[in-house]
Amino acid sequence: MKRKNRFKIIAASVMLLGGMVFLVVAMTRSTSMRHFTPASLVLDGSSADNQRIQVDGLIAAGSSQWDAANFVLTFAIQDRETDATVNVIYKDQLKPDNFTDGGSVFVEGEYDASQNLVVATKLMTKCASKYDGAESAVPTDETSYNSSE
Amino acid sequence: MTAEIGQAAIFLSVLSCLWAIAFLSVGLRTRNPHAIQSGRNAVIATFILISISTGALIYGFVTDDFSMRYVVEVSSAAQPLFYKITALWGRMSGSLLFWLWILTVVGAIVVWQSHQRNKNTQDTLADHALIPIVIVQLFFTVLVTGLIEGIYNPLARLPDGQVAADGQGMNPLLQTPLMAIHPPTLYLGWISLTVPFAFAVGALTSGRVGSEWILRSRRWTLFSWIILTIGITLGGNWAYRELGWGGYWAWDPVENASFMPWLLGTAYLHSVMIQEKRNMLKLWNILLITLAFQFTLLGTFITRSGIIASVHAFAQSDIGPYFLGFIFVSTAGVIGLVIYRWKRLKSANQLESLLSRESAFILNNWLLVGLTLIILWGTLWPVISEAINGEKSSVPESFFNKVVIIPGILLLFLTGAGPIISWKKITANNFRRLFVFPLLVGLVGGALTWGFLALIGHAFPLYSVLCSFAAVFVLVAICAEFYRGAKLRAKRQETSLLNGLNLLIQRNKRRYGGYIIHIGIVILYIGIMGSKGYFLLESKSLTMGDSMEVGKFQLTMKDSFQEEYANYRRTTVVFDVAKDGKQIGSMEAARHFYYKVGQGEQDTIESAIRHFGVNDLYIALGNIPPDIKTGGVVNVQGYHNPLVGVVWIGIAVMVLGGIVAIAEKSDRSQDS
Incomplete structure (x- = not known):
C-alpha cells in the first residue's frame, strides 16, 4: 500500500464527510422550526416573531370560520392544559378532513407576535376520539381504547 | 374457546423458542446432530403454534366475536369480509402477532431450505443462523403474550366477560385494497432482512466469515429489497390517490422509517459484491446488514413510541423502550462477536486507486449510508434539538428535499x-x-x-x-x-x-x-x-358553471350527484375538461362520507386523476355543501403533475x- 494513495483516500473521505456534515448543518439551521404550544407562545412568543414555527393543540370550540368563497380558514388553537390560545389563518388550501371543535391540530407557519397569529402553510388534524394516526402506513396503537368507550 | 387456544399457543411458543435456542446452541457446540434436529423441529413447532394463534384471531374477526378486545377495536359487523381479515394488522397488537407469524414462516423456510440442501450432512451455517432468527421470534412472542405492560395480547377478551354490541370498525381511509396490502408488504420486506442479518451472525458464531453467508442469504436480501420497493411504492401511490394533496412523498417519519432500511439494504446489495470479487469489506458487510436489520426495528420504534410529534405519531404507546432495548442488546451482541472474530475479518486486499470500481462501490455505500443518517437526523431532529438546547424543533419537508438532492x-x-x-x-x-x-x-x-x-x-x-x-x-x-x-x-x-x-x-x-x-x-x-x-397547483372556489385554469387546462364544474353505498355516501362533482380551449372530456371528483362505521363519521377526498401520457391532471375537492346545485360553493384544487407516470x-x-x-x-x- 502506497502512502500517497492512502493519503488521497483519507483526504477524499474527509472531504465527502465534511461536505455532508456541512450540508446537513446548514440546512438544519436554515429550515428548523421551533415547536410551541399556545401556552409557551404566551410566555415566549416575542422570540418567535416572524419565524416559522409549529404549534400543536386543540381546535378551540366555536372559533373556526370557513370562508369557502375565498378559501380562508381562520380558527384558534387552544392549549391542551391552560386556556391560552393562538389564532391561525390558513389560506388557499382545502379545509382538512375531521376539522372539528376539540380535535387535535398541528400547524406550521409564520408567527406574527403582535397579532398572536400564525399564518399557516401546513395543517394537520386528527379526529378527537377514534382513529389514531389515520394516515399512517402502519396503523397505530390502542391508547384510545379507554377514552372511547 | 378459540381465543383461549390461541393464547395458549402463544405461551407455548415462548417455550418452543427457548427450546430451539437451547438445543441449537448445545447441539452446535457438542456437534450433536440429534440436538440440532430437535432445535430445528422446535422452529417448525413455533411456526405451527403461531399459525394457530393467528388463525384464532382471524376466526374471531370472521365470526364477529365482540368479546375479544382487539376485534372490537378494529372490526365491526358491517365491515366487508375482506377488511375484517385485513384488520389483523389494523392496530398494534395484531400487527405484532402478524409480524411474528411472518417471522415464523421465514424461520420454517430456512429450516426447509437447509434440509433440501443437505439431506444427509449437517448444515452448520444455516443452523447457526437459526439462533438469531429464533431470538427475534422470542422477542416478538414475549411482546404479544400480554405480560408486557402497555401491550395486550391480541387474543385477549374484554375484562369481566363484557361483550360489545358492535366493533368500532377500521378507519375508512384504510378500507381500500391498496391500503390493505401495503402494511403487510412492508412487514414482509422488513422481516426478510432478518435472514441475511441472521446469516451474518451465524457466520460470526460459526467462524465461517468468508462469502458463504452472503451468497446463501443473497436471494433473501434481494427478495426483501424487491418487496420493500413495492411496499414503499404502494404507500406513495395510495397517498397520491387517496389523500388529495397531489403528491406521493412528503418525508413523513413513517415514510422515512420505511425508506431507511431500503437505502441500507441497497448499500448492502452493492458492498457484498466487493467482498465476493476482491475479498474486501468483510467487516463492513456484517456491520451494514446489522444496521439495516436494526433500522427495521428502529422504524417501528420511531413511529410507535410517540417520540416524534407528527400527525402519525400522535398516538403514543409503551412499546418504545422494549424495541430500543432489543436494538441495543442485539447490536451489542453483534459487536461482541465481531471483536471475538476480529482477526478473521481483516481484508485481504486494499483499495488501490480512488478511480476504480471498488471506489465507486465504496462511494455508493458512503452516500447511501450518509443519506440514511441524514434522513434519520431530520426525522429525529425534534429529539436531538431538545437534547441540544432544550427546545423542541422540527425540520420541514423542504429540509429533506434540499439535503438529499446533491448526494442523490x-x-x-x-x-x-x-x-x-x-x-x-x-x-x-x-x-x-x-x-x-x-x-x-x-x-x-x-x-x-x-x-x-x-x-x-x-x-x-x-x-x-x-x-x-x-x-x-x-x-x-x-x-x-x-x-x-x-x-x-x-x-x-x-x-x-x-x-x-x-x-x-x-x-x-x-x-x-x-x-x-x-x-x-x-x-x-x-x-x-x-x-x-x-407541478402546478391552482386553488379556486367554484359554484356550478364556474371555470378555473390549471396550466393549459380549463375545468368547468358541470354537475353533481349522490350515490348510497353499504357504509358511505358518495357525492360526485363532474367537471368538463378542456385543453387550450378545446373540449376533451370530463372528470369526476368526489367525497365519501362514512357514517355507518362505529360511532365516528368521516369525510374523505376521492381525487379525480386523468392521465395525459405520463402527465396527470388531478382534482381534489373540499367539503361539498348540500346546496351545490343551487349556488353552493365548492373548493377545488387542480394540480398538473408532469412526469408523475414516469415515477x-x-x-x-x-x-x-x-x-x-x-x-x-x-x-x-x-x-x-
Missing part, C-alpha cells in the same frame, strides 16, 4: 459510472472506450433540458440540468453495456442481436438484472424531477430488474 444526483451518476469503470484502477483505455461517448451524450441531454426549460419560462434550473446530464449518461452507458454484450453473444452464437441480448441476460441474470434496476432508477429520477420540481414506470422497471436478478439460482457469482 451523485448516486445517480454512479449507477452509470460504477458498472463501466474498471476494477483496481481506471485506465486511459477504459475511459476512452466506455466513458467518453456517454459523457458527451449526457452533456447534450443536460443542454437540451436547459433549453427546453428555458423555453417554457424557467430560469437556469441547476439541479434539473445536472440530473438530466447524469440520467442520460447512465442510460447511454448501461445501454452500451447491453449492446456490447449482446453483440458479442450474437456473434459467437451466430444469431440475431435480440437473441444475443436474451442469452446475455440469461447467462448472468444477477449482473444484468442489476443493470435493469439501474435503468429503472434513471427513469424514476426523471419522474421525480418532473413531478416534484414542476411508477421507473419503479416497475426496478422491480422487473430485481426479479431477473433473483432468478439467478446459483450461490456463486458469475460476475466478470
Whole structure:
C-alpha cells in the first residue's frame, strides 16, 4: 500500500464527510422550526416573531370560520392544559378532513407576535376520539381504547 | 374457546423458542446432530403454534366475536369480509402477532431450505443462523403474550366477560385494497432482512466469515429489497390517490422509517459484491446488514413510541423502550462477536486507486449510508434539538428535499459510472472506450433540458440540468453495456442481436438484472424531477358553471350527484375538461362520507386523476355543501403533475430488474 494513495483516500473521505456534515448543518439551521404550544407562545412568543414555527393543540370550540368563497380558514388553537390560545389563518388550501371543535391540530407557519397569529402553510388534524394516526402506513396503537368507550 | 387456544399457543411458543435456542446452541457446540434436529423441529413447532394463534384471531374477526378486545377495536359487523381479515394488522397488537407469524414462516423456510440442501450432512451455517432468527421470534412472542405492560395480547377478551354490541370498525381511509396490502408488504420486506442479518451472525458464531453467508442469504436480501420497493411504492401511490394533496412523498417519519432500511439494504446489495470479487469489506458487510436489520426495528420504534410529534405519531404507546432495548442488546451482541472474530475479518486486499470500481462501490455505500443518517437526523431532529438546547424543533419537508438532492444526483451518476469503470484502477483505455461517448451524450441531454426549460419560462434550473446530464449518461452507458454484450453473444452464437441480448441476460441474470434496476432508477429520477420540481397547483372556489385554469387546462364544474353505498355516501362533482380551449372530456371528483362505521363519521377526498401520457391532471375537492346545485360553493384544487407516470414506470422497471436478478439460482457469482 502506497502512502500517497492512502493519503488521497483519507483526504477524499474527509472531504465527502465534511461536505455532508456541512450540508446537513446548514440546512438544519436554515429550515428548523421551533415547536410551541399556545401556552409557551404566551410566555415566549416575542422570540418567535416572524419565524416559522409549529404549534400543536386543540381546535378551540366555536372559533373556526370557513370562508369557502375565498378559501380562508381562520380558527384558534387552544392549549391542551391552560386556556391560552393562538389564532391561525390558513389560506388557499382545502379545509382538512375531521376539522372539528376539540380535535387535535398541528400547524406550521409564520408567527406574527403582535397579532398572536400564525399564518399557516401546513395543517394537520386528527379526529378527537377514534382513529389514531389515520394516515399512517402502519396503523397505530390502542391508547384510545379507554377514552372511547 | 378459540381465543383461549390461541393464547395458549402463544405461551407455548415462548417455550418452543427457548427450546430451539437451547438445543441449537448445545447441539452446535457438542456437534450433536440429534440436538440440532430437535432445535430445528422446535422452529417448525413455533411456526405451527403461531399459525394457530393467528388463525384464532382471524376466526374471531370472521365470526364477529365482540368479546375479544382487539376485534372490537378494529372490526365491526358491517365491515366487508375482506377488511375484517385485513384488520389483523389494523392496530398494534395484531400487527405484532402478524409480524411474528411472518417471522415464523421465514424461520420454517430456512429450516426447509437447509434440509433440501443437505439431506444427509449437517448444515452448520444455516443452523447457526437459526439462533438469531429464533431470538427475534422470542422477542416478538414475549411482546404479544400480554405480560408486557402497555401491550395486550391480541387474543385477549374484554375484562369481566363484557361483550360489545358492535366493533368500532377500521378507519375508512384504510378500507381500500391498496391500503390493505401495503402494511403487510412492508412487514414482509422488513422481516426478510432478518435472514441475511441472521446469516451474518451465524457466520460470526460459526467462524465461517468468508462469502458463504452472503451468497446463501443473497436471494433473501434481494427478495426483501424487491418487496420493500413495492411496499414503499404502494404507500406513495395510495397517498397520491387517496389523500388529495397531489403528491406521493412528503418525508413523513413513517415514510422515512420505511425508506431507511431500503437505502441500507441497497448499500448492502452493492458492498457484498466487493467482498465476493476482491475479498474486501468483510467487516463492513456484517456491520451494514446489522444496521439495516436494526433500522427495521428502529422504524417501528420511531413511529410507535410517540417520540416524534407528527400527525402519525400522535398516538403514543409503551412499546418504545422494549424495541430500543432489543436494538441495543442485539447490536451489542453483534459487536461482541465481531471483536471475538476480529482477526478473521481483516481484508485481504486494499483499495488501490480512488478511480476504480471498488471506489465507486465504496462511494455508493458512503452516500447511501450518509443519506440514511441524514434522513434519520431530520426525522429525529425534534429529539436531538431538545437534547441540544432544550427546545423542541422540527425540520420541514423542504429540509429533506434540499439535503438529499446533491448526494442523490451523485448516486445517480454512479449507477452509470460504477458498472463501466474498471476494477483496481481506471485506465486511459477504459475511459476512452466506455466513458467518453456517454459523457458527451449526457452533456447534450443536460443542454437540451436547459433549453427546453428555458423555453417554457424557467430560469437556469441547476439541479434539473445536472440530473438530466447524469440520467442520460447512465442510460447511454448501461445501454452500451447491453449492446456490447449482446453483440458479442450474437456473434459467437451466430444469431440475431435480440437473441444475443436474451442469452446475455440469461447467462448472468444477477449482473444484468442489476443493470435493469439501474435503468429503472434513471427513469424514476426523471419522474421525480418532473413531478416534484414542476407541478402546478391552482386553488379556486367554484359554484356550478364556474371555470378555473390549471396550466393549459380549463375545468368547468358541470354537475353533481349522490350515490348510497353499504357504509358511505358518495357525492360526485363532474367537471368538463378542456385543453387550450378545446373540449376533451370530463372528470369526476368526489367525497365519501362514512357514517355507518362505529360511532365516528368521516369525510374523505376521492381525487379525480386523468392521465395525459405520463402527465396527470388531478382534482381534489373540499367539503361539498348540500346546496351545490343551487349556488353552493365548492373548493377545488387542480394540480398538473408532469412526469408523475414516469415515477411508477421507473419503479416497475426496478422491480422487473430485481426479479431477473433473483432468478439467478446459483450461490456463486458469475460476475466478470
